[in-house]
Amino acid sequence: MREIHDPELLQYYLKTFEIKPILNEDLLPYLTLYSYNHGELICTQGDPYNHLYLLVKGKLKIFNTSPEGKTLILSFKTPLDVVGDIEYVQGTDFINTVEAVSEVHMIAIHHRWLNKYASDHTPLLKFLLNVITKKFFVKSSSLSFNLLYPVEVRFASYLLSVCFDERDALYSGKLSTSHLIDAANLIGTSYRHLNRVIQHLSKEGLVERHKGFIEVKNREGLSELANHRNIYEK
Amino acid sequence: MREIHDPELLQYYLKTFEIKPILNEDLLPYLTLYSYNHGELICTQGDPYNHLYLLVKGKLKIFNTSPEGKTLILSFKTPLDVVGDIEYVQGTDFINTVEAVSEVHMIAIHHRWLNKYASDHTPLLKFLLNVITKKFFVKSSSLSFNLLYPVEVRFASYLLSVCFDERDALYSGKLSTSHLIDAANLIGTSYRHLNRVIQHLSKEGLVERHKGFIEVKNREGLSELANHRNIYEK
DNA sequence: AAAGTTTTAGGACATATGTCCTTCCCAATG
DNA sequence: CATTGGGAAGGACATATGTCCTAAAACTTT
Helix, strand or coil: CEECCCHHHHHHHHHHCCCHHHCCHHHHHHCEEEEECCCCEEECCCCCCCEEEEEEECCEEEEEECCCCCEEEEEEECCCEEECHHHHHHCCCCCCEEEECCCEEEEEEEHHHHHHHHCCCHHHHHHHHHHHHHHHHHHHHHHHHHHHCCHHHHHHHHHHHHHCCHHHCCCCCEEEHHHHHHHHHHHCCCHHHHHHHHHHHHHCCCEEEECCEEEECCHHHHHHHCCCCCCCCC | CEECCCHHHHHHHHHHCCCHHHCCHHHHHHCEEEEECCCCEEECCCCCCCEEEEEEECCEEEEEECCCCCEEEEEEECCCEEECHHHHHHCCCCCCEEEECCCEEEEEEEHHHHHHHHCCCHHHHHHHHHHHHHHHHHHHHHHHHHHHCCHHHHHHHHHHHHHCCHHHCCCCCEEEHHHHHHHHHHHCCCHHHHHHHHHHHHHCCCEEEECCEEEECCHHHHHHHCCCCCCCCC
C-alpha cells in the first residue's frame, strides 16, 4: 500500500465518478488516494474502523474466514463502490477482509472528518442509504438463492455473470481454472464438489473443459439452468 | 386490515418508541394507524410500493416464495421495526410478503408525503441508514452461517433464540411443534429433514420430544453445537 | 363410539455435498 | 534427460439433505 500524491488524478476520479456532489466541501482537503498491489489487503476482519473507502480503480475481493478456517467470498467489487460504509454507520470493527485483486486505487476518508463535517450532510447520507440498500438487496437475493438452489444452478449463474463481463480480463465465455477455487468459495461449496459439477455440466454439453480454462458452450442452456437469475451480477 | 381512528393510541406509540424525533413535523398529519389480525397479509411480494410501515405492536413474519413455490422465511419482527424501507429507498415493488403472526399495529406513511416532506430530513435518513445497516448485518451473518453450517447447527441456534424469549408466548425452553414448519422454512430446510435432526438431537440428549412441543434439555450443549452464535436473535 | 379427515412423525430411497487421499500433468531444476 | 515439486482433477467413501410415501395419532363429524 502506498499513498499517491497526485492531486490531478484525485480530481480526475472525483469528476469521473461524480463524487464531489456527495461530499461536503470541508471534506475535500482530507481525502487521501491510496494504491494497492495485487494481493494486498486493504483491511482485515476485526480491524478497528478507521476509514471509509471509495473504490475508483481496479477490483476488490471481499471475503470472510470462519472460526473453522473456511473462506467464504462475499463479493467482488468494481468502481464505483464503497468499502467500510456499514462499519462507518454502525461504528463497528471491520466485518470482512478486503483484498486487491488487481492494482487498486481507493480514496480514503478518515472517520474523524466524516463525523466532524459530514454527519449531517444530506447528499452523503442519501448516497450511503442508496449504496447500502443495494447491498442489502443483493445479499438478500443471494441468501435465498443459496438456500433454494444446488451448486449446479449457482455455478451456472456465476458463469453467466463472470464470463461475459469484459471488465474481467477474461476471454468472453471462458473462465480461467485458476479462479475455480475463488468460484467455489464464492458459491459456498468445496473445490472438489465444484469439479464434480463441472464434470456434469460437461456431459450435458453446457461447458467444455480445456487446459487452463473452462469454456461456455451453451449460454442459453446455462441461463435456463440458472432460472435466468444472474445473482452474481455486479 | 382496518384503520384505527384513535389519535391517543397513535400518540402513545409515537411517544413510546420515540418516533417523533425522526419524523418531520409536516408528516404528522399523514400518519395512519392500521390493525391486522393474525394471519392477515400486510403486503405481498410484487405489490407496488405505497407505504412505509412502522411496526409498533405484535409480531410479523417476513417471507418469500420462490418461482418453484418454496417458502423461505427471512425473519420475524417485533416492535420497533420498519417494513418497506428498502423499497422506499430504491423505489421498487415489495420484495417479500409480510404477514401478521399476532394482532399487529402498524403506523403507515404514504410515500407521497415522505417524498414531499421528508426526503431531506436528516433524522429520518439517519434512522433509515441505521435500520438498514442493521438489517444488512443480520442478513450477511445469516448468509455465512447458512452456507457454512449444516441444519443441525442452525437449528440449535434457532432453538436458543426462540425458546428463551419471553415475548414468544412460549414456555421457556419449549418450542411448540406447530411452529416446526415455520422453523424449517426459516432455517432453509425441509420439514422432513428437520424432524430427522430433532431425532438426532434427542438421541444426544440435547432436546426431548413431547406431544405438542419440543423441550430443550441441555441448553449449554446446544450453545456449544451452535458455536455460541445466536444468528436468529431478534 | 365409529368413521372419516387432518396433522404429525418417520421409512425408503435418491441426490447433493464434504473430506481425504491418490493420480496425473507440467513446469522448473539439477 | 531424469527428478522433483506443486497444482489440478478425480476416486472412494461418508454425511447431509430432499422427495415421496406410509403409518400413527389426534381431532371432527355424525
